[in-house]
Amino acid sequence: MDKKVLRERMRKKQQQLRRRKMMKLGGYILAVILVVVFIVKGVILPIAKGISGKDADKPVQVEADADKTAEAGDTGEETAENTEKKEEGEAVRMPLATVSHITKASDMTAGWHEDENGKWYQNYDRTYYAGGMQEIDGKTYSFDDNGYIQTGWVSDGFDDLYFNDDGSYNPDKHKPRLALTFDDGPGQYTDQLLDCLEENNAHATFFMQGINVGEWESTVQRMLDIGCELGNHSWNHPEVTLQGLSDDQVIEQIQKTDAALEKACGQKSTVARAPYGAAGDREFQLAQKPFFMWSLDTLDWKTMSTEATVDAVMNGDLTDGSIILMHDIHEPSVQAALQIIPQLVEKGYKLMTVSELAEAKDVELQYASYADFWDSSLAKGLVPGYNGPLLESDSSEENSDEGSDISDGSEEGYSDSGEDYSDGSEEDYSDGSEEDYSDGGEDYSDGSEE
Numbered sequence: 001m002d003k004k005v006l007r008e009r010m011r012k013k014q015q016q017l018r019r020r021k022m023m024k025l026g027g028y029i030l031a032v033i034l035v036v037v038f039i040v041k042g043v044i045l046p047i048a049k050g051i052s053g054k055d056a057d058k059p060v061q062v063e064a065d066a067d068k069t070a071e072a073g074d075t076g077e078e079t080a081e082n083t084e085k086k087e088e089g090e091a092v093r094m095p096l097a098t099v100s101h102i103t104k105a106s107d108m109t110a111g112w113h114e115d116e117n118g119k120w121y122q123n124y125d126r127t128y129y130a131g132g133m134q135e136i137d138g139k140t141y142s143f144d145d146n147g148y149i150q151t152g153w154v155s156d157g158f159d160d161l162y163f164n165d166d167g168s169y170n171p172d173k174h175k176p177r178l179a180l181t182f183d184d185g186p187g188q189y190t191d192q193l194l195d196c197l198e199e200n201n202a203h204a205t206f207f208m209q210g211i212n213v214g215e216w217e218s219t220v221q222r223m224l225d226i227g228c229e230l231g232n233h234s235w236n237h238p239e240v241t242l243q244g245l246s247d248d249q250v251i252e253q254i255q256k257t258d259a260a261l262e263k264a265c266g267q268k269s270t271v272a273r274a275p276y277g278a279a280g281d282r283e284f285q286l287a288q289k290p291f292f293m294w295s296l297d298t299l300d301w302k303t304m305s306t307e308a309t310v311d312a313v314m315n316g317d318l319t320d321g322s323i324i325l326m327h328d329i330h331e332p333s334v335q336a337a338l339q340i341i342p343q344l345v346e347k348g349y350k351l352m353t354v355s356e357l358a359e360a361k362d363v364e365l366q367y368a369s370y371a372d373f374w375d376s377s378l379a380k381g382l383v384p385g386y387n388g389p390l391l392e393s394d395s396s397e398e399n400s401d402e403g404s405d406i407s408d409g410s411e412e413g414y415s416d417s418g419e420d421y422s423d424g425s426e427e428d429y430s431d432g433s434e435e436d437y438s439d440g441g442e443d444y445s446d447g448s449e450e
Contacts, residue, residue, distance in 0.1 A: 089156050091132035091143050093123060118148035119167060133169070140169040158201060158227060160350055175350040176320040179357040179373075180204040180341070181294065182328040183233055183273065186216035186223075189334040194219070196338050198226045202351035205292070206328065207231035207273040210257030217264035224265050229353035232257045232269035232289065241278035247286055254287045271354055271365070284367040292354050293371035294325035300333040309336035314343060321361060321373035323354060362388030 110124040120143070121136060122128055130147040133140055133156070142150040142163055149167035153160050153175070162173040182193070185208055197204055206223055208231060213220055223230060234242065234253040242250050258268040272289040279291050298312040309332065313324060327333050344351060358365050361373040364385040377383050379391035 089132050091129040091134040093125075093127035094130050094147065095127055117146070120147045120149065141167045142169070155201065158203070174360070175348050176318065177350045177352055177357055177360055178318060178320075178344065179323045179354045180326065180337075180351050181207060181231070181273070181292065181323060181354065182326050182333075182337075183207045184209055184212075184237070185328040186212055186219045187329040189331050190216065190219050190328045191222070193328055193334050193337055194222055194226060194228070196341050197228065197351075200341050200345045200351070202341055202345060203227045203229070203353045203356060204351065205229040205231050205271065205353045205355075207233035207271075207292075208257065208261070208269075209233050209237055210235040210253075210260040213257070213260035213264050220261060220264040224267060227353075229271065229355055230261055230265070230267060230269045231292070231354075232261075232272040232287070234275050237275045241276050242274050242283045243278050243280065247282075250283055250286045254289070279369065281368075284369065288367060290358075290365040290367060291369045292323060293369055295319075295322045295372035295374070296324045298324065298326050298333075298336075300326050300330060300336065304330060304332050306332045306335045306339070309333055310339050310343075313340045318344075318349065319372075319374050321357065321375065321377075323357070323370070323372055358385075362386060 110122055112119060112121055114120075120128055121134075121141070128147045129141075129143045131143065131145045133142045135141075142154045142156075142161070144150055149163070151163050151165055151167055153162055155161075160175055162170045164170050180202070182190075182204060185206060190206075193204075196202075203226075206228060208220070210232075220230070232254055235256040236253075238245060238249075238253065242253065245253070254272065262268050269289065271292055272287050273292050274283060277293050284291055296313065296316045296318075298309050298316075300309040300312070303309065303312075309326070313336075316324075326337060328337075341351065352360065354370070355365065357373055358370070361378065361383075363370075363373060363378075363383055364387055366384040368384040370383065373383060375391050378386050378388065
């Protein structure tokens with residue numbers, strides 16, 4: 001073989017060997033680099049960040065358990081986009097080192113801390129709770145958006161919760177609770193009333209006449225949307241009362257109204273109020289609904305005076321558990337409500353639907369009549385379906401907002417026993433098939449006994 005050819009082959013062989021050695025060496029170098037990066041990012045940087053309190057890298061999102069870290073943005077500032085709550089009202093954990101307002105950020109001790117801005121809690125992973133409630137050591141606390149505990153009254157959606165001076169939740173303390181009820185609508189003034197309720201985080205029950213529903217379907221839908229309750233006040237408020245109708249006629253009055261409500265908003269009424277308050281066990285069973293009377297009659301239909309109606313409520317018996325009767329078809333009544341609602345809220349009352357009030361009082365509603373949920377009535381066994389603890393007959397509720405006691409001052413207990421009630425409406429209504437009605441200012445008793 002030619003020596004020149006042989007030398008060329010040997011040269012190419014040597015080049016191949018050199019390339020293989022370089023590739024192997026490059027692989028070793030890459031492996032070393034990867035190991036170094038892993039050690040730096042996985043071990044050295046977390047340790048350095050824990051010691052210095054600085055964001056060496058983007059933190060990782062955390063859950064509520066202590067072995068994870070909170071997610072923050074690349075700039076070290078927590079935003080709504082990178083903060084997610086597992087449940088509504090639940091606090092989130094945020095990286096301590098990114099919060100400049102906490103003056104003791106360098107303190108590595110887990111537990112409660114306090115600075116000039118208030119009291120806050122540091123976890124073992126150097127996160128803190130913010131923007132909701134969290135259970136710590138068997139107690140529930142509410143933290144503001146900056147991570148400090150809140151005390152006193154704190155709103156959680158519709159609910160108002162009380163937190164003691166140490167920040168712990170007190171489930172036994174509540175605002176005095178009232179049920180606002182409005183009859184005979186909906187009408188042209190009802191939407192103004194709904195505006196006021198929504199602005200004040202308040203609910204009410206609307207006992208509606210079915211004959212009026214079709215014209216105000218969007219108003220009925222809005223009642224539902226803002227948390228109010230749909231009540232049935234018969235189809236056209238028969239002047240002879242439900243007690244003067246046959247079984248079939250009573251059922252028709254209730255079912256026609258429910259059909260109108262369902263067409264308007266997809267839901268039937270949950271509760272009922274008889275025209276003039278006149279109903280007994282027969283009507284309860286035929287309607288298959290709880291019926292509601294009232295403990296405070298504003299007589300707004302009679303006075304047609306905004307000032308008199310405001311006075312009737314604000315200087316009336318506002319015992320915890322009271323049910324207030326008004327009418328949303330009269331402009332003076334609605335104008336009065338626009339004053340009454342914010343005034344009651346400011347004074348510390350919680351305005352609820354009748355069903356919410358029943359639930360708050362541990363009452364499971366029956367096909368029966370209810371006029372109030374006073375503790376005195378509960379204690380005397382006058383409220384059907386009460387499942388709560390035994391109460392003393394002279395028990396009182398604490399007005400948690402002002403620290404004073406509220407007692408109903410009632411000796412007779414259940415409000416519909418033997419008293420006269422007027423329905424409240426003086427306007428005429430007609431469905432085209434029956435005579436128009438007017439109460440003529442007469443009083444009607446409900447005719448029922450508990």
